[in-house]
Amino acid sequence: xxxxxxxxxxxxxxxxxxxxxxxxxxxxxxxxxxxxxxxxxxxxxxxxxxxxxxxxxxxxxxxxxxxxxxxxxxxxxxxxxxxxxxxxxxxxxxxxxxxxxxxxxxxxxxxxxxxxxxxxxxxxxxxxxxxxxxxxxxxxxxxxxxxxxxxxxxxxxxxxxxxxxxxxxxxxxxxxxxxxxxxxxxxxxxxxxxxxxxxxxxxxxxxxxxxxxxxxxxxxxxxxxxxxxxxxxxxxxxxxxxxxxxxxxxxxxxxxxxxxxxxxxxxxxxxxxxxxxxxxxxxxxxxxxxxxxxxxxxxxxxxxxxxxxxxxxxxxxxxxxxxxxxxxxxxxxxxxxxxxxxxxxxxxxxxxxxxxxxxxxxxxxxxxxxxxxxxxxxxxxxxxxxxxxxxxxxxxxxxxxxxxxxxxxxxxxxxxxxxxxxxxxxxxxxxxxxxxxxxxxxxxxxxxxxxxxxxxxxx
Numbered sequence: 001x002x003x004x005x006x007x008x009x010x011x012x013x014x015x016x017x018x019x020x021x022x023x024x025x026x027x028x029x030x031x032x033x034x035x036x037x038x039x040x041x042x043x044x045x046x047x048x049x050x051x052x053x054x055x056x057x058x059x060x061x062x063x064x065x066x067x068x069x070x071x072x073x074x075x076x077x078x079x080x081x082x083x084x085x086x087x088x089x090x091x092x093x094x095x096x097x098x099x100x101x102x103x104x105x106x107x108x109x110x111x112x113x114x115x116x117x118x119x120x121x122x123x124x125x126x127x128x129x130x131x132x133x134x135x136x137x138x139x140x141x142x143x144x145x146x147x148x149x150x151x152x153x154x155x156x157x158x159x160x161x162x163x164x165x166x167x168x169x170x171x172x173x174x175x176x177x178x179x180x181x182x183x184x185x186x187x188x189x190x191x192x193x194x195x196x197x198x199x200x201x202x203x204x205x206x207x208x209x210x211x212x213x214x215x216x217x218x219x220x221x222x223x224x225x226x227x228x229x230x231x232x233x234x235x236x237x238x239x240x241x242x243x244x245x246x247x248x249x250x251x252x253x254x255x256x257x258x259x260x261x262x263x264x265x266x267x268x269x270x271x272x273x274x275x276x277x278x279x280x281x282x283x284x285x286x287x288x289x290x291x292x293x294x295x296x297x298x299x300x301x302x303x304x305x306x307x308x309x310x311x312x313x314x315x316x317x318x319x320x321x322x323x324x325x326x327x328x329x330x331x332x333x334x335x336x337x338x339x340x341x342x343x344x345x346x347x348x349x350x351x352x353x354x355x356x357x358x359x360x361x362x363x364x365x366x367x368x369x370x371x372x373x374x375x376x377x378x379x380x381x382x383x384x385x386x387x388x389x390x391x392x393x394x395x396x397x398x399x400x401x402x403x404x405x406x407x408x409x410x411x412x413x414x415x416x417x418x419x420x421x422x423x424x425x426x427x428x429x430x431x432x433x434x435x436x437x438x439x440x441x442x443x444x445x446x447x448x449x450x451x452x453x454x455x456x457x458x459x
Contacts, residue, residue: 023067025063025066025069026069026071027068028070028073029073029082030051030075031072031075031076031080031133032049032075033049033050033075033076034049034053034054034055035048036053036137038163038169038190038197039196039197040197040199046163046169047171048137049133049136050137050138054195055161056137056139056140056141056195056216057139057140059143060140060141060142062143062145063145063147064117064119064145065147066115067115068114068115069113070082072104072109072112073109074105074107075106075107076106078106079097079105079129080133081096081097081110082095082112082127083096083125084114084122084142085256086238087122087142087144088116088118088396088397088398088434089116090114090436091396091434091437091438093112093113094436094439096127096395097128097361099439099455100436104128118239118312119144119146119147119310119312120238120240120258120260120309121212121235121237121260123139123140123141123142123214124140128361130448130449131175131176131186131445131448132176134218135163135164135175136171139159139161141214144238146309146310147310150210150309151208152262152307153208153209154207155210156201156211157214158194159214160191160192160213160216160217160222161192161216162187162191162219163189164189164190174186176446177446178350180446181447182333183333184219184444185445186445187218188217191217191220191287193287198287198288200272201289202291202293203265203290204265204292204293205265205268205292206264206266207265210234210261210262211262211263213253213259213260213261215253215256216256217255218255218445219446220255221252221253221254221255221389221391222253222279222287223251223279224250224253224275224276224277225249225250225275225277226273226275228266228273229263229264229265229266229273230264231245231261232244232245232261232263233245233259233260234261234308234309235258235260236259236414236415237257237259237398237415238312239312239398239414239416240309240310241412241413243306243307244411250279252279254391255391255444257415257417257443262307265290265292267292268292269292269293270292270293270294271292272289272291272292274286274287274288275290312398314414315431317378317400317430319379319402321377322378322429323372323376323379324378324381325370325378326381327380327381327382328353328383329383329386329390329420329452330353330354330355330385331349331350331352331357331386331451331452332350332387332388333388349451350447351386351447351452353453354369356369357450357451357452358451360449369440370456370457371456371457372457372458373459374432374433374435375433376431377429377432378432379402379427379428380427380429381425382427384421384422384424384425386423387422387423388447389420389444390419390442391443391444392417392418392420392441392442392443393416393440393442394417394438394456396436396438397430397431397438398430399416399428399429399430400412400430401414401415401426402429403427417443434458437456437457439453439455440455440456441453
């Protein structure tokens with residue numbers, strides 16, 4: 001069933017303008033099988049599913065406030081769609097099969113048209129058979145450029161993916177393992193940056209780098225430490241923030257989350273400095289080395305202040321007047337409801353939200369978790385009753401992270417995906433300015449497909 005907001009572009013946000021009124025930037029993507037090398041020279045190639053034959057897919061760059069048309073063709077052997085993660089777009093363009101559009105059948109195409117209101121780092125991925133399609137390589141970055149470019153020496157993307165490979169370099173089978181689904185999900189054994197196991201990144205002393213981080217993994221959470229450097233966070237999930245150092249010196253990103261950093265290359269010529277991922281206890285590893293040119297004289301990065309991004313046109317929720325709702329995250333191994341308890345045991349799900357479980361691609365005919373009036377401020381209190389981490393993603397909106405465990409957030413932090421630790425409570429607030437039926441789900445893809453997914457209706 002298509003949602004009420006999917007009838008056409010006439011229900012778009014106020015900033016949407018007719019495509020007949022301006023030139024349209026056009027892109028084409030084809031989902032198909034391909035063979036790539038993920039692990040380096042001398043190691044076997046890997047058969048993947050990919051956009052235009054590359055992993056990750058093409059880095060699409062568009063301009064803030066300018067219309068874009070993206071034609072997606074399906075050459076896979078199964079249905080697919082594309083979700084433009086984090087973009088506040090019309091509901092009909094959101095890419096959820098059975099909810100906002102019909103699936104793209106093999107051999108068919110679908111045209112997505114929208115005008116991105118926000119500049120920032122976003123990404124795209126399937127929302128059909130998501131666990132397997134994303135896990136086999138379908139994903140890519142969508143960069144919405146600011147009207148005035150940020151003053152940096154380089155603008156770099158790190159698209160981080162997590163793969164489970166066997167000894168022959170093949171993607172291991174076993175997608176949808178119920179035991180894994182009830183715990184942390186399908187965490188792999190090989191991590192790539194921009195489609196390759198990284199060794200070094202060549203940098204120059206004194207240069208300023210804008211580093212765009214995208215966690216495109218199915219389940220892996222990363223926590224990056226930059227040895228010998230002091231990165232500054234300037235945006236989360238495409239939304240600018242006051243520049244600040246990462247908490248405890250680590251940039252923590254759950255699946256689907258992004259961060260923009262300014263990294264002043266303050267190391268010594270000829271030296272290398274590690275970037276470490278140490279999120280999982282006793283499983284820390286070196287992600288990559290920052291290798292400094294030996295022959296480049298060092299500059300003085302301390303002479304430049306941290307740049308601040310211009311604000312996006314994100315509506316500000318009125319917390320005093322907001323309607324408030326509690327959302328309990330439930331289930332899983334050692335979960336509050338028990339993995340097979342209650343409603344979940346009856347429909348085969350592993351997870352639930354307020355006792356409701358939507359499985360698969362979200363095509364189940366079940367009522368919305370919440371129905372909200374358009375144009376209102378809303379606070380959702382997310383209460384994690386489980387023993388596992390959940391990056392919770394709301395389609396079609398960005399929200400403020402208001403508080404954690406009753407403690408007010410000391411800074412303005414706007415996201416589209418928030419990481420909720422086990423047994424903790426997070427409050428988020430947003431304005432319901434985008435009509436339609438919108439997915440709200442955990443972005444650990446095993447959790448999403450086995451129950452921790454629902455619909456929020458804005459009418």
